[in-house]
Amino acid sequence: MAHDHDHSHLSETELRVRALETVLLEKGYIDPAAIDLVIQKYEQKIGPRNGARVVAKAWVDRDFKQKLLGEPAQTLASLGYAGMQGEHTTVVENTPTLHNMVVCTLCSCYPWPLLGLPPVWYKSAPYRSRVVIDPRGVLRDFGVELPSDTEIRVWDSTAEMRYLVLPMRPAGTEDWSEEQLAALVTRDSMIGTGLPGLARETAP
Amino acid sequence: MNGAHDMGGVHGFGPVKREANEPVFHAEWEGRVFALALASGRAGQWNIDMGRFARENRSPADYVSKSYFELWLAGLETLLAERGLVSADEIAAGRSLREPKKVEAILQHDSVEAIFARGRPTERPVSVPPRFRVGDRVRARNINPTTHTRLPRYVRGRIGVVEQLRGSHVFPDTNSLGQGENPQWLYTVRFDARDLWGPEADQTVKVSVDAWEPYLEPAGQSL
Numbered sequence: 539m540a541h542d543h544d545h546s547h548l549s550e551t552e553l554r555v556r557a558l559e560t561v562l563l564e565k566g567y568i569d570p571a572a573i574d575l576v577i578q579k580y581e582q583k584i585g586p587r588n589g590a591r592v593v594a595k596a597w598v599d600r601d602f603k604q605k606l607l608g609e610p611a612q613t614l615a616s617l618g619y620a621g622m623q624g625e626h627t628t629v630v631e632n633t634p635t636l637h638n639m640v641v642c643t644l645c646s647c648y649p650w651p652l653l654g655l656p657p658v659w660y661k662s663a664p665y666r667s668r669v670v671i672d673p674r675g676v677l678r679d680f681g682v683e684l685p686s687d688t689e690i691r692v693w694d695s696t697a698e699m700r701y702l703v704l705p706m707r708p709a710g711t712e713d714w715s716e717e718q719l720a721a722l723v724t725r726d727s728m729i730g731t732g733l734p735g736l737a738r739e740t741a742p
Numbered sequence: 743m744n745g746a747h748d749m750g751g752v753h754g755f756g757p758v759k760r761e762a763n764e765p766v767f768h769a770e771w772e773g774r775v776f777a778l779a780l781a782s783g784r785a786g787q788w789n790i791d792m793g794r795f796a797r798e799n800r801s802p803a804d805y806v807s808k809s810y811f812e813l814w815l816a817g818l819e820t821l822l823a824e825r826g827l828v829s830a831d832e833i834a835a836g837r838s839l840r841e842p843k844k845v846e847a848i849l850q851h852d853s854v855e856a857i858f859a860r861g862r863p864t865e866r867p868v869s870v871p872p873r874f875r876v877g878d879r880v881r882a883r884n885i886n887p888t889t890h891t892r893l894p895r896y897v898r899g900r901i902g903v904v905e906q907l908r909g910s911h912v913f914p915d916t917n918s919l920g921q922g923e924n925p926q927w928l929y930t931v932r933f934d935a936r937d938l939w940g941p942e943a944d945q946t947v948k949v950s951v952d953a954w955e956p957y958l959e960p961a962g963q964s965l
Contacts, residue, residue: 552771559778568782572848577777626865643750662758663749667752671896679758680760697953698912
């Protein structure tokens with residue numbers, strides 16, 4: 539899918555969206571305050587910090603981790619991370635011998651309550667086409683090189699199951715607080731294209 | 743349908759480009775389209791599988807030339823027109839030209855939190871036991887419907903192993919056609935990369951899909 543558009547093309551789309559919204563409003567199909575609230579939720583409130591908190595908690599609390607892996611939906615719901623596009627969430631754990639990666643080759647399925655809306659690259663043709671046939675090549679695009687004998691598991695989200703990767707806790711963080719650990723957990727590390735602490739991202 | 747959306751294994755799209763400090767929406771209209779599409783769903787005139795099909799049901803050239811939210815806009819316009827809610831001439835005019843149609847509900851500001859917290863769970867009870875068990879070898883059927891399906895082409899005809907039973911869920915292939923939720927058992931089926939891509943494939947790689955029972959047939963015992 540193309541992402542570089544010239545200005546006139548963008549303006550045309552912008553005008554079309556405005557026209558559509560006006561018609562929907564005139565017909566009484568939408569409540570504009572609800573539209574604003576939905577945008578605000580996903581732009582400012584729901585993002586990868588949610589997932590990072592879950593990961594950090596799993597790193598410091600063994601019982602929580604067992605519950606998270608064994609009964610993910612209930613455990614996440616108890617923390618308030620359920621609902622739209624997180625109705626059936628599963629957590630998959632990275633180990634020294636196994637690395638998990640998540641994709642939706644058919645569209646853009648992604649655990650919204652934990653990670654927010656997906657970044658452009660996750661929805662893009664290069665990622666969706668390639669990660670199932672050349673996951674190590676995709677990892678190299680992200681600057682990640684794994685040992686050649688690490689098993690790689692790619693989860694294609696073709697149904698309503700949503701997947702969160704539980705990355706490995708970085709070495710040398712034994713005395714770190716849960717809050718400090720959460721700051722290491724990047725969005726990409728919870729999709730499987732990154733490792734904790736490797737790349738900084740700013741997101742809500 | 744065998745559309746451009748079914749991208750697994752396609753070559754030539756180039757490297758994955760990650761954007762630093764990426765915003766949630768790259769333009770104001772993207773957020774509007776996203777929210778308008780979700781809100782319009784409350785009208786009760788289509789379900790999520792019909793929504794997905796409306797985005798993917800187009801020529802490959804059109805699909806790959808549109809950005810993600812342009813696809814959402816195009817899909818939303820299609821659904822609104824097909825259901826007689828908003829027609830193309832009204833969008834062109836930028837105003838309503840006809841009386842509104844009666845709809846089930848609209849997304850109200852005060853109901854947003856509750857509706858999003860509830861989501862749209864797809865698990866439904868069924869009266870038949872699951873046909874497959876964890877560990878069974880199964881073959882993804884070689885099907886090529888022109889309508890909506892969630893069985894990607896790269897696994898069709900390939901043999902994998904049932905790894906998890908995920909409960910019984912709404913079946914998109916019928917739900918997208920308005921032929922009912924028709925819940926079916928859902929399995930996570932794991933494939934060895936060499937069974938998908940040939941003997942030269944990386945032997946450390948395994949790929950799984952979530953597949954409803956009608957997508958699968960028994961593949962017999964391991965040799």
